[in-house]
Amino acid sequence: QTVVTQEPSFSVSPGGTVTLTCGLSSGSVSTSHYPSWYQQTPGQAPRTLIYSTNTRSSGVPDRFSGSILGNKAALTITGAQADDESDYYCVLYMGSGIRVFGGGTKLTVL
Amino acid sequence: EVQLVESGGGLVQPGGSLRLSCAASGFTFSNYAMNWVRQAPGKGLEWVSTISASGGSTYYADSVRGRFTISRDNSKNTLNLQINSLRAEDTAVYYCAKDQRGGVAGTNYFESWGQGTLVTVSS
Numbered sequence: 001q002t003v004v005t006q007e008p009s010f011s012v013s014p015g016g017t018v019t020l021t022c023g024l025s026s027g028s029v030s031t032s033h034y035p036s037w038y039q040q041t042p043g044q045a046p047r048t049l050i051y052s053t054n055t056r057s058s059g060v061p062d063r064f065s066g067s068i069l070g071n072k073a074a075l076t077i078t079g080a081q082a083d084d085e086s087d088y089y090c091v092l093y094m095g096s097g098i099r100v101f102g103g104g105t106k107l108t109v110l
Numbered sequence: 111e112v113q114l115v116e117s118g119g120g121l122v123q124p125g126g127s128l129r130l131s132c133a134a135s136g137f138t139f140s141n142y143a144m145n146w147v148r149q150a151p152g153k154g155l156e157w158v159s160t161i162s163a164s165g166g167s168t169y170y171a172d173s174v175r176g177r178f179t180i181s182r183d184n185s186k187n188t189l190n191l192q193i194n195s196l197r198a199e200d201t202a203v204y205y206c207a208k209d210q211r212g213g214v215a216g217t218n219y220f221e222s223w224g225q226g227t228l229v230t231v232s233s
Contacts, residue, residue: 001172036219038155045205045226046147046155051219089155093216097160097169101147104154 002026004092006102012080012109020105021072022090028071033092035073037066040087040104049088050075077107085109112136114206114224121230126196132189132206132224140164140184143209143218146191148202149226158204159191163212174200196231203228 003025012018022035029035037050048057050066053073065076073092077084090102118130132144146158159180160169168180179192189206203226210221 032216034216034219038220040155045223046220047223048220051210052217057221087154091157091219093218095216097167097214098171099157099160099218101155101157 002094002100004090004100004102006088006090006105008103009106009108012077012084012107014080014082014109016080017076017078018080018107019069019074019076020088020090020107021069021074022092022102023072024092029068029073029092031068033073033094035066035068036091037064037073037075038089038091040089041085042087046089080109082109112208112222114208114222116204116206116224116227119204119227119229121232122196123233124196124198124231126231127192127194128196128229130191130193130204130227130229134187134189134206134208137208139182139187141212143212143214144180144182144189145207145209145220146178146180146189147205147207147220147223148200149205150199150202153202155205156202160209160214160218161189162214167214169214193229196229198231201229201231 005023038046040046054066113135205226206224207220208222209218
């Protein structure tokens with residue numbers, strides 16, 4: 001069974017840039033997986049950030065961007081702010097209507 | 111404004127059943143595919159199931175296939191999840207999420223989310 005992999009944790013300094021990745025335990029991520037990204041703070045529902053690899057959801061600041069880097073999907077946050085401290089999840093489409101979440105990355109801004 | 115309000119969660123014994131509902135408003139419910147996503151306490155998000163706008167197509171994660179049934183009532187703007195043979199590992203907050211289109215394809219993503227309802231499976 002293919003697993004979607006994410007860094008368990010990451011830290012970034014305020015104003016800095018961080019790139020979170022989303023990979024596969026077997027194989028490469030491509031645009032055909034239509035990667036999407038979601039932000040979640042504790043006790044809250046997720047918020048949609050990016051879909052179809054690099055399209056920002058409505059209202060999402062352009063500090064957030066998505067891409068494919070090598071064999072992984074990537075979420076880059078530029079000019080990190082304190083309220084970017086959250087859990088970030090990617091989702092990949094595996095075909096036949098099946099979507100799989102990554103394990104999530106806990107981002108600390110300090 | 112899109113609103114998704116889940117209900118039906120609670121404490122249930124292992125082997126029991128539960129029916130979750132999601133009341134939708136602020137959009138034409140019958141035009142959009144809908145989903146259930148869950149999150150166990152302290153754990154990550156897990157996609158559970160998707161239903162197309164018409165209800166004619168349904169999809170399930172391997173972990174729930176055969177025990178969970180997703181359905182919708184487009185006349186009542188309601189999404190449902192029937193959960194049978196509950197196990198301790200089904201303990202989670204269950205979120206209702208709206209897709210951005212009616213069919214189910216790779217381009218679908220979770221566009222809007224409800225606040226979730228907690229299901230606790232324990233004796």
